[in-house]
Amino acid sequence: MTTIRFPTAPSPGSVLGAAPHVTESADAYRATGGYADATGPDELLHRLAASGLRGRGGAGFPAAVKLRAVRERGGVPVVVANGEEGEPGSVKDRWLLRARPHLVLDGLVRAASVTGAVRGYVYLSDPEAGARVRRALAEREPHLPIEVVETAHTYVAGEESAVVRRIDGGPALPTAKPPRPFERGVGGAPTLVSNVETLARIALIAARPDLRDRIARATLVTLSGGRGAPVLTEVPYGVPLRTLAAAHGTPDAAGALMGGLFGGLLDARALDLPLDPDALAAAGTALGCGAIRFLAAGACPVSTAADAVGHLAAESARQCGVCVSGTAAIRDAVHALCAGTAAPDTLAHLDRWSRGLPGRGACGLLDAAAGTAGSLLLAFPDLVRSHLGGPCPGCIAAFATAPPAGGHGRRLAVAVPEVADAASSRTPLPALKGTP
Structure with a gap:
């Protein structure tokens, strides 16, 4: 079973929230500052650019640049929360939609305000996540019309052109580029296709500008393989991979498979690399979706x-x-x-x-x-x-x-952590020892 662990203790600005094993209600989300209207779209775009927030879907593209490209394209844009998690070693997106749907929806509405979009979609393949997103929409109907679109789960279904194709009624299969969705997407309109963790961090930066850099420079990771049980946690950039391996239960790891299936294999010496997109890219690997599979000593x-x-x-x-x-x-x-x-x-x-x-x-x-x-x-x-x-x-x-x-x-494959509906199931969670 996959467990959720706080790196140290629950803290403001964490995507994990205070109770990651329970679906957050609209009232609970509002109590943390969610859905507040204090931040205008121009100010939010400035904050995102200053924070250096990168997309969490795999490519790590600067979020502000992507938002601005859709905004400046003209026409009437569309925004899409992409929760189709194709990497078998990743669980963060499905967990987010099950546990914190209001955080994702808040981020989607804020992305719409920045780009000028008039409608939005939540795209996913997990029926349980879909049910909780629909319930969250019923709890607090946003000003933006939002539709949940489900697809069959495949590795390629979350690729951005496949997302557009499926929402438009076709199969969830990639198309040749150009045009890219920001140029011509859903219904021919400029379209922002943004990973759900990216949107969650946009919402957090809007609510807590004082924690802007901390929010932008932390990321959800799914740790598996080795000798430890799978773990979903949130860590700051800069933590050595070796530290994560030890905290996961594989201190003598022989290497790792990085970024889901996109970052390739690393040997044990490379585990001294920091969990940082630029440092990993310079070493020829990638953070990708944040899925890291450690190789146990002796494993081939x-x-x-x-x-x-x-x-x-x-x-x-x-x-x-x-x-x-x-x-x-x-x-x-x-x-x-x-x-x-x-x-x-x-x-x-x-x-x-x-x-x-x-x-x-x-x-x-x-x-x-x-x-x-x-x-x-x-x-x-x-x-x-x-x-x-x-x-x-x-x-x-x-x-x-x-x-x-x-x-x-x-x-x-890694199983999605259990997320209960009842608030009465709240219990303390262990810390992930060995991380900052």
């Missing part, structure tokens, strides 16, 4: 890579021929390494694909598969070469409970 990273690329190949939208063939080729090559049946030229093929395939699909799925393969070769070269000599005991042990053909999602 090739089996983790096999899980990742196998899941990506299965989740391909099958619209781009290069993605279908490329992800399948990478999957088969990594699985052959696990089984000890790889040909002598397998590593050369993987290296070539990792360099040549990124950027050739309509979305980032192919990039993620190629990046995982490339990072495996870069972080663990000697260990990968040893797989050319025969079956790997570590891989055999990893696949013993679920074969590669169907076990990827089950091994990578």
